[in-house]
Amino acid sequence: MTEATELLRLHETMSVIRRTEKAAHDLFMSGLVKGTTHLAAGQEAVAVGARAALRDGDYAFATYRGHHHAIAWGATPAECLAELMQRATGLNKAKGGSMHLTKAASGMLGSYAIVGSHLPMAVGAAWSARLRGTGQVAVAFFGDGATNIGVFHEALNLAAVWKLPVLFVCENNLYMEYTPIGSVTAVANPAADRASAYGLPAELVDGNDVVAVQDAVVRAAQVARAGDGPTVLEARTYRHYGHSRTDPASYRPDGELESWLERDPLTVSAHRLRSLGLTDDDIKAAEDRAASLVDDAVDTAKSAPDADLAEAFTDVWADGGAAWRT
Amino acid sequence: MADVTTYRESVAEGIAREMRRDDTVVCLGEDIGAAGGVFKTTAGLFEEFGPRRVWDTPISEQAIVGAAMGAAMTGMRPVAEIMFSDFLACCWDYLANEIPKVRYMTGGQVTVPLVIRTANGGGLGFGAQHSQSVENWVLTVPGLKIAAPSTPADVVGLLATAIRSDDPVVFFEHKGLFASKGAPAPDGHEVPFGQAALLREGADVTLVALASTVPLALAGADRLAEQGVRADVLDLRTLVPLDVSSVLRSLERTSRLVVVEENPYQGGWGGTVVSVVAEEGFELLDAPIRRVAGANVPLPFADALEEQVIPTVDKVVDAVRALVDY
Ligand SMILES: Cc1ncc(C[n+]2csc(CCOP(=O)(O)OP(=O)(O)O)c2C)c(N)n1
Numbered sequence: 001m002t003e004a005t006e007l008l009r010l011h012e013t014m015s016v017i018r019r020t021e022k023a024a025h026d027l028f029m030s031g032l033v034k035g036t037t038h039l040a041a042g043q044e045a046v047a048v049g050a051r052a053a054l055r056d057g058d059y060a061f062a063t064y065r066g067h068h069h070a071i072a073w074g075a076t077p078a079e080c081l082a083e084l085m086q087r088a089t090g091l092n093k094a095k096g097g098s099m100h101l102t103k104a105a106s107g108m109l110g111s112y113a114i115v116g117s118h119l120p121m122a123v124g125a126a127w128s129a130r131l132r133g134t135g136q137v138a139v140a141f142f143g144d145g146a147t148n149i150g151v152f153h154e155a156l157n158l159a160a161v162w163k164l165p166v167l168f169v170c171e172n173n174l175y176m177e178y179t180p181i182g183s184v185t186a187v188a189n190p191a192a193d194r195a196s197a198y199g200l201p202a203e204l205v206d207g208n209d210v211v212a213v214q215d216a217v218v219r220a221a222q223v224a225r226a227g228d229g230p231t232v233l234e235a236r237t238y239r240h241y242g243h244s245r246t247d248p249a250s251y252r253p254d255g256e257l258e259s260w261l262e263r264d265p266l267t268v269s270a271h272r273l274r275s276l277g278l279t280d281d282d283i284k285a286a287e288d289r290a291a292s293l294v295d296d297a298v299d300t301a302k303s304a305p306d307a308d309l310a311e312a313f314t315d316v317w318a319d320g321g322a323a324w325r326t
Numbered sequence: 327m328a329d330v331t332t333y334r335e336s337v338a339e340g341i342a343r344e345m346r347r348d349d350t351v352v353c354l355g356e357d358i359g360a361a362g363g364v365f366k367t368t369a370g371l372f373e374e375f376g377p378r379r380v381w382d383t384p385i386s387e388q389a390i391v392g393a394a395m396g397a398a399m400t401g402m403r404p405v406a407e408i409m410f411s412d413f414l415a416c417c418w419d420y421l422a423n424e425i426p427k428v429r430y431m432t433g434g435q436v437t438v439p440l441v442i443r444t445a446n447g448g449g450l451g452f453g454a455q456h457s458q459s460v461e462n463w464v465l466t467v468p469g470l471k472i473a474a475p476s477t478p479a480d481v482v483g484l485l486a487t488a489i490r491s492d493d494p495v496v497f498f499e500h501k502g503l504f505a506s507k508g509a510p511a512p513d514g515h516e517v518p519f520g521q522a523a524l525l526r527e528g529a530d531v532t533l534v535a536l537a538s539t540v541p542l543a544l545a546g547a548d549r550l551a552e553q554g555v556r557a558d559v560l561d562l563r564t565l566v567p568l569d570v571s572s573v574l575r576s577l578e579r580t581s582r583l584v585v586v587e588e589n590p591y592q593g594g595w596g597g598t599v600v601s602v603v604a605e606e607g608f609e610l611l612d613a614p615i616r617r618v619a620g621a622n623v624p625l626p627f628a629d630a631l632e633e634q635v636i637p638t639v640d641k642v643v644d645a646v647r648a649l650v651d652y
Binding site: 120 | 381384388391392393394395396399400402404423424428431432434436439468493520566567568571572602
């Protein structure tokens with residue numbers, strides 16, 4: 001029964017993420033969230049499954065589509081929403097925004113908006129873990145589009161030759177911004193098919209099944225911690241919304257979204273929970289807890305004070321300041 | 327200890343001192359290990375510290391600097407070498423978008439204590455892609471500290487400060503100075519950032535210089551002294567932080583300013599120095615300011631042509647003469 005309890009916990013975390021993103025979307029529509037957002041609704045299983053497979057203190061690096069990773073790594077919905085709403089209590093003191101959610105205290109070392117840029121950072125974090133002998137692993141989450149960026153190849157090669165404890169987890173949601181990855185990529189599986197070029201093992205994973213992700217990451221982390229180097233995981237998944245706030249995703253073929261919604265990560269995990277003996281009431285109770293947590297978070301964020309103006313001139317340097325001259 | 331040493335040997339000496347003191351200091355770069363670096367600036371490090379501390383990399387500038395960043399974020403103090411400063415352009419994303427911004431945009435959650443060392447500048451007939459002086463590139467990005475020593479002792483002292491700094495530092499070693507000699511650094515030598523060195527005291531003109539232009543300014547000052555013109559020579563030593571206080575203090579005595587910089591006039595660091603002087607020291611001036619800078623052309627190959635476009639002693643002397651006669 002522990003398996004069901006654990007899965008229910010993952011289901012609840014995925015619900016928290018889903019609800020937080022819905023709240024971000026609604027707050028955007030009502031003018032309370034500015035800038036842009038790149039929602040990961042539909043991709044929750046990758047973040048939550050990976051986190052469940054790893055240990056406290058293992059590192060994560062994410063992209064601008066990183067709400068799910070931040071929350072999976074312990075950021076609260078209230079601090080995330082406050083960040084999006086430019087409040088002083090925001091996760092990044094309102095200096096990062098949706099694309100840069102970061103929870104360093106629990107190892108989530110940032111969300112990076114330059115496609116592919118964080119892959120070598122994860123390699124470096126894994127190198128550091130190895131040098132310090134801590135047994136930590138680092139995971140880089142990235143989109144399918146990142147696999148055509150030069151630094152993807154530099155990072156995989158360096159990680160492979162140094163045999164570092166790093167996991168490359170591609171969330172292949174079929175699209176870059178608006179262009180299908182398949183139409184601009186020479187291989188069918190943009191991450192997995194290229195792993196062998198660097199002598200790395202690769203695995204295709206069902207990215208909408210939190211248990212499948214968890215199992216694959218457990219295996220890859222074991223290899224990494226044993227000193228046997230990186231693994232490339234390619235998780236097939238789908239984003240429910242368009243690329244960003246302004247994208248209606250009209251380029252998607254008819255029926256595609258619907259067929260993916262049938263395999264929504266929450267639907268998949270609910271189905272498995274039932275097969276493990278949990279009732280609809282158990283599942284609904286978890287989802288209700290998620291809903292009320294996020295409702296409270298919206299209220300908390302809404303009533304938080306605006307960004308502190310003095311913060312514009314802090315945190316450039318490690319001494320907290322921004323002085324560039326004497 | 328020998329009573330003179332070279333600038334080149336001082337680089338390895340400065341790194342070695344810090345590696346002995348702190349085992350979180352590690353080096354990475356192309357050919358830096360057993361080969362000792364293309365300029366032999368890391369000679370002896372591999373022998374003393376071994377492959378766990380001195381890492382040869384593939385030709386992957388993005389991975390070198392990106393991995394250094396990830397390692398710096400997680401407890402190490404990496405010293406990364408980019409062979410020629412021209413190649414910083416290959417990893418410019420990390421210098422422009424990642425390293426200098428992560429502390430700020432995470433609201434202070436992440437610190438990046440790394441040093442990027444690189445061989446900068448012309449004068450050796452290496453042609454347009456191996457001769458540039460690119461301090462000005464880095465200067466355009468808030469969040470990076472910049473050091474550029476002119477003497478062997480300063481190499482060691484500034485490296486100590488750079489490596490101990492919790493902020494990211496770009497450390498420019500000038501190719502034209504590698505063979506130059508000077509007094510070795512005393513034990514425990516540290517040169518703080520943001521403190522210019524007054525190398526020569528005069529009363530008629532202030533020469534502000536950096537790295538390769540320091541010996542030019544000193545030679546110019548010698549020649550001017552023969553003509554009865556006495557020059558203050560200031561070696562800025564770091565561009566961020568920038569010691570404008572020392573410049574203003576010198577102008578109180580001399581009331582004339584010539585800035586000597588190797589990077590191109592357009593966007594050069596001298597423009598920043600003179601704009602501060604114009605804003606805060608206008609009343610101190612008795613003559614217009616002159617900048618002796620690189621010309622706005624790619625660096626040509628032939629020695630005679632290269633001399634046309636980078637600062638020379640003659641150009642320094644001419645600039646000063648024009649002001650003295652003003
Ligand atoms: C280097 C770089 N080029 C272009 C962009 C603009 N851009 C932002 S997201 C995106 C698509 C990325 O697609 P993918 O990697 O598949 O990630 P997904 O959005 O699907 O999560 C592009 C082209 C960018 N941010 N960085």
